[in-house]
Amino acid sequence: MQKKLVASFMQKVFAGLRIKDLLHIVLESMKKRKTRITLTVLTVLLNVALVSSMNIMSFALAPSTPASSFIPISLNDYQLWVSLISIVVCAITIFNSMLISVAERYKEIGTMKCLGARNALILQLFLFESLSVGILGGLAGFFSSIIITMPIMYIQLGRLPTVQIYLSTLTISMSISVLVTLVATIYPAYYATKIDPVEALRFEV
Amino acid sequence: MAYGYAVETIDLAKYYTLGGYIIKALDGVNLRVYRGEYLSIMGPSGSGKTTLFNMIGGLDKPTRGKVYIDNIDISKLDAYELAWLRCRKIGYIFQTFNLIPVLTALENVMLPMIFAGKPKNERIKKATELLEKVGLGDRLHHKPTELSGGQQQRVAIARALANDPSIILADEPTGNLDLNTGLEIIKLIKKLNEESGVTVFCATHDYKIIEVSDRIVWLRDGKVERVEVRGEVKRKVAT
Numbered sequence: 001m002q003k004k005l006v007a008s009f010m011q012k013v014f015a016g017l018r019i020k021d022l023l024h025i026v027l028e029s030m031k032k033r034k035t036r037i038t039l040t041v042l043t044v045l046l047n048v049a050l051v052s053s054m055n056i057m058s059f060a061l062a063p064s065t066p067a068s069s070f071i072p073i074s075l076n077d078y079q080l081w082v083s084l085i086s087i088v089v090c091a092i093t094i095f096n097s098m099l100i101s102v103a104e105r106y107k108e109i110g111t112m113k114c115l116g117a118r119n120a121l122i123l124q125l126f127l128f129e130s131l132s133v134g135i136l137g138g139l140a141g142f143f144s145s146i147i148i149t150m151p152i153m154y155i156q157l158g159r160l161p162t163v164q165i166y167l168s169t170l171t172i173s174m175s176i177s178v179l180v181t182l183v184a185t186i187y188p189a190y191y192a193t194k195i196d197p198v199e200a201l202r203f204e205v
Numbered sequence: 206m207a208y209g210y211a212v213e214t215i216d217l218a219k220y221y222t223l224g225g226y227i228i229k230a231l232d233g234v235n236l237r238v239y240r241g242e243y244l245s246i247m248g249p250s251g252s253g254k255t256t257l258f259n260m261i262g263g264l265d266k267p268t269r270g271k272v273y274i275d276n277i278d279i280s281k282l283d284a285y286e287l288a289w290l291r292c293r294k295i296g297y298i299f300q301t302f303n304l305i306p307v308l309t310a311l312e313n314v315m316l317p318m319i320f321a322g323k324p325k326n327e328r329i330k331k332a333t334e335l336l337e338k339v340g341l342g343d344r345l346h347h348k349p350t351e352l353s354g355g356q357q358q359r360v361a362i363a364r365a366l367a368n369d370p371s372i373i374l375a376d377e378p379t380g381n382l383d384l385n386t387g388l389e390i391i392k393l394i395k396k397l398n399e400e401s402g403v404t405v406f407c408a409t410h411d412y413k414i415i416e417v418s419d420r421i422v423w424l425r426d427g428k429v430e431r432v433e434v435r436g437e438v439k440r441k442v443a444t
Contacts, residue, residue: 025307107303112316201303
């Protein structure tokens with residue numbers, strides 16, 4: 001009985017959800033808004049690059065290798081505060097960018113709702129968009145932090161960070177970028193689901 | 206009681222409060238639309254055509270009265286069921302086409318089928334068929350910006366038919382088109398109406414549409430002024 005209920009609930013939420021089709025729509029609309037998406041990705045990139053290069057450096061400079069340490073972060077208070085501020089700035093930028101994205105597609109969302117799109121689908125559209133921005137920015141930020149820190153480490157210390165350090169830094173940067181972008185998109189995506197199709201169809205650009 | 210009609214409205218009313226005044230956008234509209242009928246709603250702007258459309262499409266809640274679509278009382282449906290109804294039972298054609306600009310013609314037609322959860326090959330087959338039917342077989346992979354107004358409206362018509370709806374709601378389908386293109390679109394809608402038996406519910410200012418309608422409903426100040434069958438109108442024009 002309970003299983004059936006859960007199944008019917010899942011069906012209600014995910015019915016008609018085809019990730020491939022959704023991703024296609026998301027990618028096409030991202031392609032059309034190249035400039036703004038690039039800027040947003042750049043913001044994530046800078047944020048992640050800052051945090052992860054600080055992390056790599058402080059790991060490498062630490063007297064003992066923290067290979068066995070459970071928490072893969074080794075920032076002091078000052079660095080932590082700087083990271084936090086950069087994360088907040090990044091979140092605000094993404095928030096703003098996603099709100100613009102929703103406003104731009106006001107009529108489009110109204111049309112989709114009119115054609116029978118459920119709120120869940122509209123939500124997914126925007127979450128997928130921010131997720132792709134997060135993953136792109138996170139990866140790009142991580143690799144740029146490697147490129148930045150490698151020569152500095154080599155010249156100053158004469159050695160390179162271990163693979164362990166890289167892996168832990170990758171975990172940190174990806175989780176930060178994905179988490180920040182998703183959290184910053186919750187409100188814009190919710191706002192998109194609340195758009196009234198009657199209002200949206202009357203709206204002239 | 207509501208048997209055999211594609212759309213039935215009973216004492217439908219919608220009031221807005223604007224600056225302390227009550228505006229009666231619709232005031233007790235009783236309409237019965239037969240299956241397979243081509244019905245036109247004529248009336249000056251502000252006569253409540255669009256409001257009537259939004260009520261029938263389940264986009265807006267009436268202040269009073271009921272709407273039945275295929276004998277389903279749509280005021281009893283929740284948001285999820287309304288989305289289902291809009292997806293499967295109703296096809297929309299807008300004055301401003303409202304295609305999704307980032308998708309190609311084929312993908313635009315496939316969109317309602319994605320919402321309905323149809324498998325991919327079935328979607329592509331159906332969408333291609335529909336686009337060929339509206340005369341855009343060679344424009345499948347063009348984006349809306351690469352199409353003319355008339356062609357965009359054709360894509361919108363194909364999209365409206367994607368899930369084999371029982372009614373098509375067309376809100377001034379020729380409003381943004383020139384005379385000849387408008388005429389082509391009207392003829393196309395009529396052809397589809399005759400071929401597939403889909404009920405067409407068309408709001409318009411356009412007198413060309415009278416030529417093809419089975420019945421014309423004249424709306425004024427939110428009330429049905431008169432209902433005419435096509436033959437009568439023709440006689441009037443002739444004399």
